[in-house]
Amino acid sequence: MGKIALVTGASKGIGAQIARTLARDGFDIWLNYCSSDTEAQIVKKEIEAAGKSCVLLKFDVASALEVGKVLMPLLDNQIPFVVVNNAGFRKDTLLVWMKEKEWQDVINVTLNGFFNISKSILPFMLKKREGRIINIASASAHFAIPGQSNYSAAKAGLLGATRSLAIEIAKKNVLVNAISPGFIDTGMLEGLPKEQILATIPLGRFGKPEDVAELVSFLASEKSGYITGQVFQVNGGICT
Numbered sequence: 001m002g003k004i005a006l007v008t009g010a011s012k013g014i015g016a017q018i019a020r021t022l023a024r025d026g027f028d029i030w031l032n033y034c035s036s037d038t039e040a041q042i043v044k045k046e047i048e049a050a051g052k053s054c055v056l057l058k059f060d061v062a063s064a065l066e067v068g069k070v071l072m073p074l075l076d077n078q079i080p081f082v083v084v085n086n087a088g089f090r091k092d093t094l095l096v097w098m099k100e101k102e103w104q105d106v107i108n109v110t111l112n113g114f115f116n117i118s119k120s121i122l123p124f125m126l127k128k129r130e131g132r133i134i135n136i137a138s139a140s141a142h143f144a145i146p147g148q149s150n151y152s153a154a155k156a157g158l159l160g161a162t163r164s165l166a167i168e169i170a171k172k173n174v175l176v177n178a179i180s181p182g183f184i185d186t187g188m189l190e191g192l193p194k195e196q197i198l199a200t201i202p203l204g205r206f207g208k209p210e211d212v213a214e215l216v217s218f219l220a221s222e223k224s225g226y227i228t229g230q231v232f233q234v235n236g237g238i239c240t
């Protein structure tokens with residue numbers, strides 16, 4: 001039986017590319033998504049065409065109930081070696097106008113998502129004394145972007161959780177790291193002032209999902225066995 005990678009929020013964008021890349025590396029994929037059925041089916045077919053299996057897991061990572069219902073029966077038989085907590089979204093607005101739901105939803109998908117997924121799988125990883133948890137944070141965790149107090153708080157919180165969890169479980173050989181992407185060309189950039197942003201990126205281009213996925217590939221590999229509790233920025237050289 002091959003090694004499994006669970007990637008959350010993998011129906012499109014960065015998560016879809018992480019799933020394709022880990023499949024290329026030899027992992028069978030558990031592909032989580034929330035609503036984009038057609039896109040998820042397309043990624044599944046691509047992964048299967050590349051010779052790996054792909055199980056679609058449709059649930060909201062922010063719901064402990066949904067996560068448990070879908071994951072627990074699977075975990076009776078197989079344990080992922082890699083978990084990539086990637087699911088996330090923005091709901092930008094100035095704090096003074098922000099509705100409680102806009103605050104809660106953004107916090108919940110990132111922080112409760114991390115908690116629900118990691119908590120379900122961690123006991124099994126600890127028992128096996130192996131595993132990798134890779135959290136996708138954001139440049140917003142490092143520098144100020146107006147209108148993103150909810151998103152910045154969620155992503156900065158995820159970095160704190162990454163560092164704490166890493167030292168809690170290092171002795172069990174389960175490694176926990178985070179990646180903070182800069183501006184990556186996916187649907188998430190819609191509505192942002194792209195020309196203005198481009199002028200601030202030293203490498204002079206937006207990132208591609210591949211730029212993030214290749215670092216995930218390294219962190220999921222045997223080559224990164226001495227790295228834990230770290231945050232890596234993939235942002236084209238933006239100083240933070």
Ligand code: NAP
Nearest residue numbers: 009011013014033034035036060061087088138184186188
């Ligand atoms: P994207 O293209 O909008 O994709 C987001 C993915 O997350 C989709 O697959 C979506 O699934 C899934 N998702 C959203 N809410 C979910 C939930 N509650 N439960 C499960 N899945 C959920 O965004 P992206 O740019 O690839 O972003 C991926 C991650 O990178 C996010 O955490 C984001 O914060 C982070 N990031 C992105 C950038 C960037 O510039 N793009 C920069 C920094 C950080 P459905 O469509 O099926 O609902």
